[in-house]
Amino acid sequence: MQTNFTDEQLQDPDLRESNKILRTCVHCGFCTATCPTFVLLGDELDSPRGRIYLIKDMLENGKPATARVVKHLDRCLSCMSCMTTCPSGVHYAHLVDHARGYIEATYTRPWHDRALRWLLCELIPRPTLFRWSLRSAQLAQPLKGLMRGRMRAMLELAPKSLPKPSPVDRPQVIPAEGPRRARVAILTGCAQRVLDTNINEATVRLLTRHGVEVVVADGMGCCGSLPHHLGKLEDSHAKAAANIEAWWKETEAGGGPGLDAIVINASGCGTTVKDYAFVFREDAKLKDKAEAISALTRDVTEYLLEIGVMPPTRRTGHTVAYHSACSMQHGQQLKTQPQRLLTEAGFKVKGVPEGHLCCGSAGVYNVLQPKIANQLRTRKLANIAKTQPAIIATGNVGCMTQLGPHSEAPVVHTVELIDWATGGPLPKGLAGRIEETAAEPVQVAAS
Ligand code: SF4
Ligand code: SF4
Incomplete structure (x- = not known):
């Protein structure tokens, strides 16, 4: 052009x-x-x-x-x-x-649009405030029928119940089980640790079971993707800079004990952190650190394949529709890794027709553009239903929130299934919706 x-x-x-x-x-x-x-x-x-x-x-x-x-x-x-x-x-x-x-x-947006965007950027990255706002939304549920558009979309997205804050999300070092073979930092996220604490807990269990020490670095917080996609670049860069400094201190070059990887279990956040090197390319102070942090960053499924996952200890065999989040397949170009892990863990994995199309979640798109987001969700769920799954797996909490409450089959995170298959508890989202299977050593054909 x-x-x-x-x-x-x-x-x-x-x-x-x-x-x-x-x-x-x-x-x-x-x-x-x-x-x-x-x-x-x-x-x-x-x-x-x-x-x-x-x-x-x-x-x-x-x-x-x-x-x-x-x-x-x-x-x-x-x-x-x-x-x-x-x-x-x-x-x-x-x-x-x-x-x-x-x-x-x-551009000056209408005041209500500005106010909503400001509110989303202020509330979601702060877990305490976000939790409080979701509780308020739960109280306002009876008024849902009177509302239209974005207000209604926000209320519909608020979960019926919220888990208590998880101890794994506090700054700490969680030792490996047995001899330590690696040391990684995890991103515990902002919305994820309020909406679904099972994901980080399953990730920590899975990593430590594989001999990996897990660091939840002090000073790490929201990856910055929410303000970034709303054009609030100063805010997003400040959040990214805080994460870079928090993780840098853990690396050997930063004077810490060293990191083998930064493991991320929300593909939207992973895409953003992998792009820190680009964001700070002109920043003399942060350029080198940002490059190092982006180079260390892995989606959790990518990292698990790198270190090798133990054979399953539980017979599973359920049909799993794998919904690939856009940030996973397009943002990070990770197209086969999660399916491979799930297959090796004993699940019958099915791809979703029109799998390249978004489910409509896209950060806060489902709040800002509810009509299009709802159409995309309906289309996605119809395509998923064609696979007749017992379980839907995905690698991004945003997709889980978008699809879960409207789906017949339960929606869980990929790591929850891998954790379960290799010795962890039944994912909470599956309780009462599928039968628990006995723990026993099983042989699974390689994919
Ligand atoms: S595919 Fe789209 S973005 Fe790429 S060159 Fe063609 S028109 Fe341009
Ligand atoms: S909505 Fe269309 S233009 Fe926007 S990122 Fe997706 S494919 Fe590209």
Whole structure:
């Protein structure tokens, strides 16, 4: 694509980067077929190619974003399905992130939109506040029928009950069982540790059972992806910088005992942390540290395959529909690892038809764009039902929250199933919904 930025504009490193990305697009339109919003809405401006044109015009003109541009970029899920499809390697993620920051800096949203975005960014990354707000939402459930749009979507997403805070989420070092073979830091997340404490607990059990010491670093918190995708770049960079410093202190180069990996069990957060190196590429103070942290980062399934998982100690055999989160398959390009682990643990794993399409969760998209998000959820659940699963597994808490309350089959995290198969307890989400199987050594054919 031809671009016309001035030399002065190209002094700005972000514009320089976006110019480079724009020039790789050859307008072929292959990406439109796999873009969920284009598939649903059929409008070129709600396709990756249409959005790329809108972004190009907005950035080249250097004028404040218009309501038209904002409407179509707000509808983008940042699912990155277009990046998987694109034959030219257009880095749409970095382009749309830049555009969102530009919109935030130049466009004044209606007050209710600003207020909601501010509230989401303030509440969700703070577990105590988030817990408190979810409890308030539970109290407001009887009023749900009177509400419409985003308010109703928020109430519908609030879970009926919340677990107590888990001790594993506090800063600490959790020793390996038996001889220590590795030492890793985990990201305990922000929303995840309020919505579902089982995921971090299963992750810690699984890692320590495999001889891995687990560090929950003091000062680590939200990965920054929530404000990042809302264009609040200063906030997201501050959160990322805090994590980088917290983990850096644990590395040998940072004066700590050393880290073999940073293990992340929410694929949305993993995608963001793996991108810290790009975010801080122009930051003299953090560039090297951010590169080191991104290089150490692994999704939990990626890491488990690297160290090798013990054979299952329990006969499972249930049919599992594996729903691959967009951040897993498109953001991190991890397309086979979780399924391989589940198969090796004895489950009958089935891929989901139209598996490349988003379930509509996409961070807080299901609050901000509830109509599209609900359509995507309905479509996803219909596709999942075709596999007739006993269990649905996924690697991102956002997808679990989006699908779980509307699904016939229970939705759990992949690590909960691997933990169960190798000696852990039955995942809480499966209690009363599937039969517990006896613990016994079992032979499973390799995938
Ligand atoms: S597939 Fe890639 S090159 Fe083709 S229009 Fe989409 S973004 Fe541009
Ligand atoms: S990120 Fe997803 S929704 Fe956005 S343009 Fe790409 S495919 Fe479409």
